[in-house]
Amino acid sequence: MSADKIYDVTAKEREVIEWKAHRRIELREQYLRERHNPNAPAGHLFDPAVQRHYTLKQSLEHLFKPNVKNFFAFIGFTFLPLGLLCWRVKKFRDAKEHKYRTGQVSYKDRDWKFV
Numbered sequence: 001m002s003a004d005k006i007y008d009v010t011a012k013e014r015e016v017i018e019w020k021a022h023r024r025i026e027l028r029e030q031y032l033r034e035r036h037n038p039n040a041p042a043g044h045l046f047d048p049a050v051q052r053h054y055t056l057k058q059s060l061e062h063l064f065k066p067n068v069k070n071f072f073a074f075i076g077f078t079f080l081p082l083g084l085l086c087w088r089v090k091k092f093r094d095a096k097e098h099k100y101r102t103g104q105v106s107y108k109d110r111d112w113k114f115v
Contacts, residue, residue: 099105
């Protein structure tokens, strides 16, 4: 029995695994070739895919088209959590204040007191 045989994958999965391994080796060799090139300029390696990503991030506002879905997403991610947080804090503080004002909590047991 050979160690390089895999029995629990289909032929298609094996082909994908072999392609990924081959691609990984190619990319590694390309990186090492560019990294150890004595004639290359000093500094970092230029990666066109990373440059495309940064360029897209910079120009994304020009491609943005406002619509109803974007508006509700903005409200849902910005004002709704803030409103829920404020409501929860006010409810908690009002309950605490009610306990203080009705005398359910003595002065010595209060969290914030002037001594």
